[in-house]
Amino acid sequence: MSDKEFWENIVSDNELTAAYRARNKDYVYQRQRADALLSLQNDGWEYVSTYKDERFIRVQKQKPLGERFENKVWLMLYGMGYSKMNRDDKFVISYSKANPDLTQQIDVFAVDDETAIIVECKTAEKASKKDFKTEIDAYKGNIGEIIKAVRKQYGKKLKTKFIWATHNIVLGEQDKTRLEDAGFEYFDEETVEYYIGLTKHLGVTARYQFLGRLFRGRNIDEMPSTVPAIKGKMGGHVYYSFSIEPERLLKIGYVLHRSDANRGMMPTYQRIIKKSRLKAIREFVDGGGYFPNSIIVSIDAPKRKGLQFDLKYSETDSDTQIGVLHLPKRYSSAYIIDGQHRLYGYSDSEYARTNTIPVVAFENLSKKEQIDLFMEINENQKAVPKNLRNTLDADRLWVSDDYSERRKALRLKIAQELGETLGSPLYDRVLIGENATTDTRCITMEAIDKGLREGNFFTDFDGTTASKVGLLDNADGDNEYARNLVVPFLMEFFGYVSKELKQEWDLGKEAQGILSINTGVYALLHVSSDIVQYVNDQGIANPRTLNAKALTEQCRPFLEVIVDFYRNISPELRNEIKRQYGDKGSTNHWRYLQKAIHDHFNDFNPSGLSNWWADNSKEYNGVSRAMLSEISYRVKSIAADTLLEIKGPQWRANGLPGKLVIKLSTKVAQANVANRSNGDLPIDTWDLVTMDECAAIAISGSNWTDGFKEVYTRPEFLGKRSKKDQSVKWINDMVKYQNKLDKPGASITRSEFEYISSIVQWLSPGFELGSSE
DSSP states (O other): OOHHHHHTTEEOHHHHHHHHHHHTOSEEEEEEEGGGHHHHHHTTOEEEEEOSSTTEEEEEEEOOHHHHHHHHHHHHHHHTTOSEEESSTTOEEEOOSSOTTOEEEOSEEEEOSSEEEEEEEEEEEEEEEEOOHHHHHHHHHHHHHHHHHHHHHHOTTOEEEEEEEEEEEEEOHHHHHHHHHHTEEEEOHHHHHHHHHHHHHHGGGHHHHHHHHHTTTOBOTTOOOEEEEEEEEETTEEEEEEEEOHHHHHHHEEOOBSSGGGTTSSOOOBOOOOHHHHHHHHHHHHTTOOOOSOEEEEEOOOTTTOSEEEEEEEOTTSSOEEEEEEOOOBTTOEEEEEOHHHHHTTTTOTTTTTOOEEEEEEESOOHHHHHHHHHHHHHTSSOOOHHHHHHHHHHHTTTOSSHHHHHHHHHHHHHHHHHHSTTOTTTTTEEOTTOOOOSSSOEEHHHHHHHHHTSSSSOEEETTEEEEOOTTOOSSOOHHHHHHHHHHHHHHHHHHHHHHTHHHHHHTTSTTOOSSSHHHHHHHHHHHHHHHHHHHHTTSOOGGGSOHHHHHHHHHHHHHHHHHHHHTOOHHHHHHHHHOOHHHHHHHHHHHHHHHHHHHOTTOOOTTHHHHHHHHSOTTHHHHHHHHHHHHHHHHHHHHHHHHHHHOTTHHHHSSOHHHHHHHHHHHHHHHHHHHHHTOOOOOGGGGOOHHHHHHHHTSTTHIIIIIHHHHSOGGGTTSOOOHHHHTHHHHHHHHHHHHHTSTTOOOOHHHHHHHHHHHHHHOTTOOOOOOO
16 A cells, blocks of 8 residues: 555645534434434444334434543544644554554544654543553554654654553553553543533634643644843742733643642642633723733743853843744644633734733742742632532642641642542542532542541641641651542442442432532541541551551441441431531531440440430430420410509500511511411400510510519529529520421430520429430
């Protein structure tokens, strides 16, 4: 086969558009006879519609997963503006001069005037681990000759990059190393989705960001590199101020959003570009608008030499210098710290080459310095969202001098790893950076941080001194040591729960889901620490000496109890847990898991569980409800008697505050309308008075001193000076407890029960407490 025949599969212009239309469909369609429908359905075809000639039908079949993924990658590159691409999967390149028939099949090929991209795609129907040693080694042996063939066809200066793209495959570390050694860039499905999304936002300009990743540090040919600049010092850093055409900065600039696709790269602090905002900025720019405030960047310069700056003029009594700055002619050499929307507002704009924008450029800022600068710039503008701030702190505090801050970074980094690792039970369920919330991606890093912080896995530090060594930690502030113990264990722990309770786990926050939400994950994290503590304290095993599987096996009897708890949970308790949020919801969810384990293993009794159960068992609800009913009756009776005594027979007219009279009149009128339609007797105004309104009556005008002080002041406070509204606070407390009992899952605590008991014994000394429910 000749070279010409190989390259005939590469299409452009109209043929490229036709290839796009074919690849942009996930289904293939056929016209078939209607009487063959059953046979077609058995072969995987689906009915779509019937033609006018009813003897024929239109059917469709989804393309195989491998083909759909190849098309997705192809469409990603097409969206970036590549002008020449392979038509279909029949494209091959010869890797042998001696025998041209020895060829390498190419899944995706894209080329422009400067770069060629070659992609090998691998897929699996379900997330699974695979070993590609044989395939990688075989491909590696052909790469040199493939590059020669591509450059022979498209030019010797062409930059070529190979990508190994996977879908639903957990790639091992050895394979990642093999790919790196072979010169491949590794893209998983998240990376592909990231660049597809970026292309939707930025159009063909997204290619610069894509190439910045692939060719980081390599030169961009034919790009002017000098700009007139002012050199100065700010905050102990040298900076350069200059103006530059947006197109040039777009080529060397790089914006790394904190999302799944770039979690291993730096910096990781940018807000994701908002499409609506970008569109508005483009319209503003195209309408002649401009931005006088500067784009802030950090330029990656040679560590020893720094940026080249040709001095032209210098003030004798100032650090300010004027000259010519030589910018790097390299992809991904200028990190956009602030101003990404302003910069990308020029993408695809006619002004990208003719306008100039102001820039303040620092030199070689560290990751922490970049993040701190970003935070300082944005702190007084648009608030940095909490999830993004947590993501930043995982990077910013990792090597802090304060070991307690290091542990915060560790906990947040674990939250990221649980949410970002393909194969993790929490994969794509944790809100990281500014990823959008969904029914299943609804767990905050803060909830995971809290669950880990309040458990016993990690060492507590005061500065650099360990005050309590953690179960899976040491005393020297080594984040990696603890991370390597905790993450694999949590993967196994959550893996068991998610597998045994798959239906419940898959609910997320929808319907009555209570497991894979913030309170559920917090509860599991905290109780996992309690279980490991029990295993350690009982001498069953030393957690630090066991691998993740062995430690999880020691926890298995307790995990089985947890699984049974969720399988057998009552609708009432499910509703209670679902409706409780925040710290209270998290704590109660966790304590219910502890109680379930305690009921099976009596010696499992973590600190605070007994007191919590006493306050949350609902043991006192029934008798408290009866006492509160009696208290309400007595408060109203005492109020009526006291008003009669101090106001006389007309007490209803003279003893109530004016606002209360108006309020009660409306309520009475509404109630009596309903009563007339039901044939009931009219309601008296006093019938609708509530306990808290009795308190208001008592302190209105001179009522308090005329008689209510003696009857509404608790005996232990008689003779003591206090404000009248404080003296009737007990009434409002009783109202609060009444309202509490009306809420699902509410439980009167032991101290509340004792308080209510003291009131009823004072107001109704002969009241029989009876028994609780």
